[in-house]
Amino acid sequence: MSLKHVLGQQHAVNILLNEIQTKTVKHSYIFYGVKGVGKKYTAKEFAKSLLCQNQNGGYSCDTCEDCIKISDNIHPDVVLVDFDFQQQLLQKQQKSVSISIDTIRYIKQFCSLTRYSGAYKIIIIDQAETLQRDAANSLLKLLEEPPQNCIIILITTSLGLLPKTIVSRAELIKFFPLNKDILSQILPFNKISSTILGSVEEHKYIEQIEKIEIDFNSLTEIQSCCERISQDKEFSEYFLVWLTENFLLPKFEILSEWDKILDEVENYIKQFRFNINYQILLETFLLRIALLCNKNIL
Numbered sequence: 360m361s362l363k364h365v366l367g368q369q370h371a372v373n374i375l376l377n378e379i380q381t382k383t384v385k386h387s388y389i390f391y392g393v394k395g396v397g398k399k400y401t402a403k404e405f406a407k408s409l410l411c412q413n414q415n416g417g418y419s420c421d422t423c424e425d426c427i428k429i430s431d432n433i434h435p436d437v438v439l440v441d442f443d444f445q446q447q448l449l450q451k452q453q454k455s456v457s458i459s460i461d462t463i464r465y466i467k468q469f470c471s472l473t474r475y476s477g478a479y480k481i482i483i484i485d486q487a488e489t490l491q492r493d494a495a496n497s498l499l500k501l502l503e504e505p506p507q508n509c510i511i512i513l514i515t516t517s518l519g520l521l522p523k524t525i526v527s528r529a530e531l532i533k534f535f536p537l538n539k540d541i542l543s544q545i546l547p548f549n550k551i552s553s554t555i556l557g558s559v560e561e562h563k564y565i566e567q568i569e570k571i572e573i574d575f576n577s578l579t580e581i582q583s584c585c586e587r588i589s590q591d592k593e594f595s596e597y598f599l600v601w602l603t604e605n606f607l608l609p610k611f612e613i614l615s616e617w618d619k620i621l622d623e624v625e626n627y628i629k630q631f632r633f634n635i636n637y638q639i640l641l642e643t644f645l646l647r648i649a650l651l652c653n654k655n656i657l
């Protein structure tokens with residue numbers, strides 16, 4: 360696997376390859392776009408390209424010690440910050456659902472350590488939209504005065520969920536929803552899909568989602584479906600994104616329409632984070648989808 364194997368994100372890959380080849384790699388990036396389109400996977404492949412001992416034209420070799428260690432998540436110069444990592448780092452009993460200032464303090468310390476392989480220290484922060492306020496402020500300071508040869512990649516579903524001050528400090532790289540052909544290439548292979556889609560849990564969600572049938576013409580059907588799904592908040596949010604990618608977006612062909620829809624979906628996701636009545640929110644979303652698809656208006 361290398362950047363060659365990232366599917367459906369040629370736009371993002373071309374930008375990264377070009378920066379490696381022209382030695383214009385930035386200190387900080389934000390990879391943004393709906394869930395499950397390969398942002399985290401691309402970030403790891405980018406890290407490999409940057410640290411690979413036999414890098415060729417921006418592509419990693421996948422066989423050197425650095426590449427293998429990054430694949431196995433044990434490279435001393437690369438850290439992937441997610442909730443699992445944080446739980447282990449802070450030795451908490453329970454997994455948190457936001458990134459705390461203690462984790463950012465660790466990252467600062469990590470940046471100041473001597474590099475093992477000589478090129479860069481790379482920090483990938485998954486679900487950056489969950490940064491607690493003091494953690495975001497602390498990270499901002501790091502982005503304002505980036506340590507030499509440190510690269511920070513933030514991963515998020517939406518730029519609107521991050522503080523503007525952070526967004527303005529990074530190069531923004533958009534990841535587009537995957538089309539059906541690419542999804543069908545990914546989905547039959549459990550192992551690959553779990554890597555590309557970010558986690559095995561998300562793959563489980565897809566199996567769960569495939570069992571759901573919704574009749575958009577029946578209000579009672581929509582209500583009972585939402586009642587079932589909304590029992591699990593995380594699944595509800597994933598369902599909302601999945602429905603957008605697989606049902607709503609394919610009905611529209613023009614990219615500017617996609618942008619409008621994605622903006623609207625981002626708003627729903629924001630509301631999810633602050634709203635405890637997921638059922639009503641889901642119902643509103645599904646009714647909105649029904650309206651958009653039948654009348655084709657925004």
Ligand SMILES: [Zn+2]
Pocket residue numbers: 410411412413414419420421422423424425426427
């Ligand atoms: Zn290599």
